[in-house]
Amino acid sequence: MDLIAPMRLYTLSKRHFVLVFVVFFICFGLIVFIGIAGPEIIVSRALPPISSKSKGHLSSPLKLQTPGLSTYNQELWLMCRFEPNKSTGEEFRKNIPMMVAVSGVMQDTSVPNIRVDAHNHTRSLHCTNGLCDEIIVLHLGYLNYTEYVITVTFYDLENPRFSIKNVNFTLKMYNALFSQVEIWFRFIFVVFTFMVTCLFAHSLRKVSLKDWSIEQKWMSILLPLLLLYNDPFFPLSFLVNSWFPGMLDDLFQAIFLCALLLFWLCAYHGFRVQGERKFMTFYLPKLFIVGLLWLAAVTLGIWQTVNELHDPSYQYRVDTSNFQGMQVFFLIVGSLYMLYLVFLVVRACSELKNMPYFESQQKDNPAFSMLNDSDDDVLYGSDYEEMPLQNGRVSKSKYKDESDSD
Incomplete structure (x- = not known):
């Protein structure tokens, strides 16, 4: 057996093990308590209801204006809920075509119509027992302007079985106070991750790389990726009016999570392969499976972001055929990964029973x-x-x- 660098895990006493778990659960409980007692994530602002009697006809354009927004609100959703005139107690379904136009207003209102986009989509309306499901009218992934003017036009609302009394619009956005707490939390996690990474590198500075165990080699990869997962560039989202910081955050998260999935495969397979691990036979099959998961996750994220940039009223449910194809592909690859992981875990447990203690x-x-x-x-x-x-x-x-x- 090759000489490997000693790991602190193998020399911990029972008291140290208990202390590690106690500290972990204390920190975890503290974070959960802060999350419960802290500010709410999403805040809602209800706009005045629009009555069918006051407007005369709901098929005419409905003009809405948002209150003052800041970059701390991060994103914006416009929700719509139809209020039936009377309840018949029966279930009702209908596809409603609509057109959405969005224009941004500068802070000094000098240029009221910076951007006017009109997009046509169809939303599925579902009502039962006099209550209708909420419909997502549009979603803005980042906020360029302090105010927005949104024009919504519904078509083909007339139906003898279904008459509308009011249309209720609701704005949803991130709580500005929560955004400030998120900035501080991410900063703290970035600092602690950097300190742990430096301490880990310092503890193995005198040990040759070839003498590192597979866990130590993977920790040298996962710790820098964890640093990116906490996203040291996150404050740029509030300083730059661009989609790029948000896309960078999603990319870092996908890379770290897929690297963690790859580590689990290599770690459990490493119990049975104690000698030289060849790239073609040991790493390549695992990289292929995890790489497909990473590719599917990144593709879905980029797909959603790019479509929302061109069309704020876009929803993945609108592009049903392509999205379902990607979803089925992701589920198939994820199932293959889980089967492979379970197989390696079972084989590793059977091998450990027949091996002397390390x-x-x-x-x-x-x-x-x-x-x-x-x-x-x-x-x-x-x-x-x-x-x-x-x-x-x-x-x-x-x-x-x-x-x-x-």
Whole structure:
């Protein structure tokens, strides 16, 4: 067996294990408590309801204006809920065509119509027992302007079975206070991840790379990726009016999560492959499966972002055929990954039952014997534990006398 760098995990006592888990659950509980007691993530602002009587006809354009927004609101959703005139108690479904136009207003209102886009889409209306489901009219992934003027036009609303009393619009956005808390949390996690990465690199500075274990090699990869996962560039989202910081955040998260999936495959397979791990037979099949998952996740994210940039009223449900194809592809590859992981876990557990404990193998190596033996073992030998007790203590003088006589 090759000589590998010792891991602190193998020398932890039971007390240290308990302490590690206690600290972990304390930190986890503290974060959960802050999340519960902290500000809400999404805030809603209801716009005045639009009555069919006041407008005369709901098929005419409905002009809405948002209140003042800031970059701390991050994103904007416009929701719509139809209020039936009377409840018949029966279920009602209908596809409603609509047109949405969005224009941005500068802070000084000097240029009221910076951008006017009109897009036609169809939304599915579902009502039961006098209550209708909420419809997403549009979604803005980032906010360029302080105010927006939204014009919505519904078509083909007339139906003898279904008459509309009011149309209720609701704006949803990120809470500005939550955005500030998120900035601080991400900053703290970035700092702690950087400190842990530096300490890890410092602890292995005197050990050759070829002597690192597979866990240590993967930690040297996962820690920098975790640093990117926490996104040190996240504050740029509030300083730059662009889609790029948000896309960068999604890309970093996909890379780290897929690297973590790849680590699990390599770690469990590594229990059975203790020698040289060839790239073609060991890493390539795993890279192929995880790479497909990464490609599907990134493609879906880019697809959604690009379409929303050109059309704020776009929804993945509109492009049903292509989205369902990508979704089925992702589920198939994810199922293959889970089957492969379960297979490796079962094989690793069966192999471990037939293998001697790993610290026992290091005991046979003189290079690690000094690390595992206590001072008493070094001074008095391994027979020290077998000496008779006198008043609850080992008679060291008797053992010394016997050693001197030899």
